Amino acid sequence: MSISVTKRSEDYAKWYTDVVLKAEMAEYGPVKGTMIIRPYGYAIWERIRDIADNFFKETGHVNAYFPMFIPESYMKREAEHVEGFAPECAIVTIGGGKPLEEPLYIRPTSETIIWASYKKWIRSYRDLPILINQWANIVRWEMRTRLFLRTTEFLWQEGHTAHATAAEAEEEAMRILEIYRQISEDYLAMPVLVGRKTESQKFAGAVHTYAIEAMMGDKKALQAGTSHYLGQNFAKAFDVTFLNKSNQLEYVYATSWGVSTRLIGGLIMAHGDDKGLILPPRVAPYQVVIVPIWKSDAEKSQINELVSKLTAGLKSEQIRFHYDHREQETPGWKFNQYEMKGVPIRLEVGPKDVAKNQVVLVRRDPTNDESAGRKQFIPADNAPAIIKNMLEEIQTNLFQRAHDFRDKNTLNAENYDQFKELIEAGSFIRVFWAGNGADEARIQEETKATIRVIPFEQKEKGTCFYTGKPADQIVIFARAY
RNA sequence: CGGGGCGUAGCGCAGCCCGGUUAGCGCGCUUGGUUCGGGACCAAGAGGCCGGAGGUUCAAAUCCUCUCGCCCCGACCA
Numbered sequence: 001m002s003i004s005v006t007k008r009s010e011d012y013a014k015w016y017t018d019v020v021l022k023a024e025m026a027e028y029g030p031v032k033g034t035m036i037i038r039p040y041g042y043a044i045w046e047r048i049r050d051i052a053d054n055f056f057k058e059t060g061h062v063n064a065y066f067p068m069f070i071p072e073s074y075m076k077r078e079a080e081h082v083e084g085f086a087p088e089c090a091i092v093t094i095g096g097g098k099p100l101e102e103p104l105y106i107r108p109t110s111e112t113i114i115w116a117s118y119k120k121w122i123r124s125y126r127d128l129p130i131l132i133n134q135w136a137n138i139v140r141w142e143m144r145t146r147l148f149l150r151t152t153e154f155l156w157q158e159g160h161t162a163h164a165t166a167a168e169a170e171e172e173a174m175r176i177l178e179i180y181r182q183i184s185e186d187y188l189a190m191p192v193l194v195g196r197k198t199e200s201q202k203f204a205g206a207v208h209t210y211a212i213e214a215m216m217g218d219k220k221a222l223q224a225g226t227s228h229y230l231g232q233n234f235a236k237a238f239d240v241t242f243l244n245k246s247n248q249l250e251y252v253y254a255t256s257w258g259v260s261t262r263l264i265g266g267l268i269m270a271h272g273d274d275k276g277l278i279l280p281p282r283v284a285p286y287q288v289v290i291v292p293i294w295k296s297d298a299e300k301s302q303i304n305e306l307v308s309k310l311t312a313g314l315k316s317e318q319i320r321f322h323y324d325h326r327e328q329e330t331p332g333w334k335f336n337q338y339e340m341k342g343v344p345i346r347l348e349v350g351p352k353d354v355a356k357n358q359v360v361l362v363r364r365d366p367t368n369d370e371s372a373g374r375k376q377f378i379p380a381d382n383a384p385a386i387i388k389n390m391l392e393e394i395q396t397n398l399f400q401r402a403h404d405f406r407d408k409n410t411l412n413a414e415n416y417d418q419f420k421e422l423i424e425a426g427s428f429i430r431v432f433w434a435g436n437g438a439d440e441a442r443i444q445e446e447t448k449a450t451i452r453v454i455p456f457e458q459k460e461k462g463t464c465f466y467t468g469k470p471a472d473q474i475v476i477f478a479r480a481y
Numbered sequence: 482c483g484g485g486g487c488g489u490a491g492c493g494c495a496g497c498c499c500g501g502u503u504a505g506c507g508c509g510c511u512u513g514g515u516u517c518g519g520g521a522c523c524a525a526g527a528g529g530c531c532g533g534a535g536g537u538u539c540a541a542a543u544c545c546u547c548u549c550g551c552c553c554c555g556a557c558c559a
Contacts, residue, residue, distance in 0.1 A: 004520090013553075032551070088558070109559095143482080143557060150558070203559095211559095223559060260559055293518050332519040339519095350518055360518080375518090481559095 033145035033152035043285035084204020148265035156260035169253035180225035277342030293350035313384035432471035434464035
């Protein structure tokens, strides 16, 4: 294990991989494109999972679990869906040593198997809505993989809801999108653009796809979560009807939505620096790490005494902490290690601190007042309260910095030449747009940039930068992960 | 699937062009001691059929052929 990571400015992709490996978040699995999520990385996922799960429960959703094997015939029911997913599916053809009568798809997403159940569950408008979420792993056979960002197997949650009206389903899709925005911005401190995807970018089988889109440290875009209004597409494919209040048979309206372990990749790239990870306090496995410094046994017991007072205070403030009293590592080694792991606040407790009843505090996040990485001395008795506030400050600071970075790197283009220049410099580009799918494909071909999102907030009208036609919407173009 | 790289100790690498007896280095690991406020030091150890198969040769980590795997860059995608 070398002692540092590749600099972000030297090779961003390498930096990213170095951080994932050296912060002990994940490592490569034996099969190409697979990933072993190590305890530290998994702890972050657990934070995200708990936060999301709470939001879902608060809005009336329940969890369930559907099988990972999907009969081939199910996959093929919805034409657009199978066309979109078939190329990236893994399929089981042998079971118990014998060829199977019907091949089994390993779920790339669970719409089909879930809607086969919904058909059995839904008779009347009184059975609606159904608001189910599942936490699961899924498999998509990607050609090009990267730890957390795109792996062959990944963890996610997928919500699948059934509604009596289009309006209600649309509302649901939007409600979830707003939850995703909050998770991303309020917890991961990762600012996102909220809006709709273009036809070419939408989910296979959806009527429309909504998404949150974030900017990474290299100014590329990351789709961080999607919420789909599926209309009656899956209800028709699986013949799921209900009797409405006027006793008429009608197809059910649907949504589906998901966020995945990709969020962890986003987290890394939104905040990390050349020393490694920087975690927002709200998702950090531990928000505070305490490193003792001692020489003699006498010092050791004094320090332990101070630390136990300290940790009692942290507990009562509900601050997650880790006391690293291992003696085989030196304090300096630990400092670097926890900076790599992005722990928001480090406390040092040594003999000098015992004498003054104080602790040394160092925060991980970059700050404008140059306190970043600088040691502050705080009274031990007030430490929990001070830390409590500082964690909030760190959370806000990280969001603000990421937000400023994105704004600074979001530029307008009036025409295609200007667009090409700006995209080379790497940034989000706001443009008036009146083009079609073919125009979008051509632009992608020529510049590698795609329409990331059509923001909901639309005020102005103008002239399309590409076609020159009058345009009533602004879209965001960028190169994406 | 196209282009590039890499497989030698747990990890990172050297050795390979120019074949030659016991295959090296750094980190990590073990034991003992000294250390500990920014990646400690000393001493003694453990650890490898050089990715796999075949060939050339008196002799192969090294040369040739085939093969497997992984990583990176491009076309598909959360």
